[in-house]
Amino acid sequence: MPNTKELQNRISSIRDTMKITNAMYMISSMKLRKARTNLENTEPYFEGLKMEISNILLHLPDMEDRYFDNNEDDEMDRERKRGFLIVVGDKGMAGAYNHNVIKEALLHITPQDRLYVVGEVGRHELAAIDYSVEPEFLYSANNPTMHRARLIAENIIEQYKNRELDEVHVIYTHMVNTMKSEVRVERLLPLKTHTFLKDEMIEQALHEQGGKTREQIEREAEDWYMIYPTPRKVLDKLVYNYITGFVYGALVEGSASEENARMMAMQAATDNAKEMLGALSIQYNRARQSAITQEITEVIAGAKALKKKKTKKGRRP
Numbered sequence: 001m002p003n004t005k006e007l008q009n010r011i012s013s014i015r016d017t018m019k020i021t022n023a024m025y026m027i028s029s030m031k032l033r034k035a036r037t038n039l040e041n042t043e044p045y046f047e048g049l050k051m052e053i054s055n056i057l058l059h060l061p062d063m064e065d066r067y068f069d070n071n072e073d074d075e076m077d078r079e080r081k082r083g084f085l086i087v088v089g090d091k092g093m094a095g096a097y098n099h100n101v102i103k104e105a106l107l108h109i110t111p112q113d114r115l116y117v118v119g120e121v122g123r124h125e126l127a128a129i130d131y132s133v134e135p136e137f138l139y140s141a142n143n144p145t146m147h148r149a150r151l152i153a154e155n156i157i158e159q160y161k162n163r164e165l166d167e168v169h170v171i172y173t174h175m176v177n178t179m180k181s182e183v184r185v186e187r188l189l190p191l192k193t194h195t196f197l198k199d200e201m202i203e204q205a206l207h208e209q210g211g212k213t214r215e216q217i218e219r220e221a222e223d224w225y226m227i228y229p230t231p232r233k234v235l236d237k238l239v240y241n242y243i244t245g246f247v248y249g250a251l252v253e254g255s256a257s258e259e260n261a262r263m264m265a266m267q268a269a270t271d272n273a274k275e276m277l278g279a280l281s282i283q284y285n286r287a288r289q290s291a292i293t294q295e296i297t298e299v300i301a302g303a304k305a306l307k308k309k310k311t312k313k314g315r316r317p
Helices: 004-059 097-106 120-128 146-161 199-208 214-224 231-314
Strands: 082-087 114-118 167-177 180-189
Touching (some): 082 120, 082 231, 097 120, 097 167, 097 180, 097 231, 114 146, 146 231, 180 231
């Protein structure tokens, strides 16, 4: 059994560690609230962008755009160049967060794909197994901002426009609730037309046009639906802002999921530390009691020995 000094050192060490895990829990909690608030504040704007794109596609159904999947069938005969934007964490101590993202990514990527990895952990792990991680794509996953999302979107859109990429996918973690997160894989480019022309969106657009049928709106659009400077330029600008918003949402969702996973990990570590402190406190009290009992026993034994010695001296003639 360890002596009381060793037990005191272990108890002191665990208490110091528990202070650190408590502090990390509080920091992650504040970052999580900030990330969710920022996302909620920007969601109405990007939902509005999505609705405007839907209106243009609804009124001008025959218009083709490079950002949409109109010409996807024409490119099926050649090998498509794919890019993946992967949102991972910058550091560990977040449970299985980083592992889950990388595990899901490995199910979809190939060594020929170009990887745009946000987060140090993902960059190092994927580069270590010989995947094509873009070396100059160095963005942090911590404290996502709109400026960072805009830079990432510009980088990806520019390569898509230059035909360096035929399609772009995003792999990130969506926080369903405080107890559950799931890794999602979604195609970013080319955009899927049916995503913007869902039945409920069409019904809302028709309602705004006074209950007219879709066929009536399409016929009238040729005469009165004017977009300045041109529908294509307006749509391109809306798409650019929409992609920026999508990237920003993925960054914030990933950051929120990481901080939530870290909160849960730190809470579990704190609970384990409390259990260890309880067990060590009992062990320390037993060791201390045993040491006191041993001291008392030695004192009593010494007193008895002195008493016997005095008794023997008193009996001498």
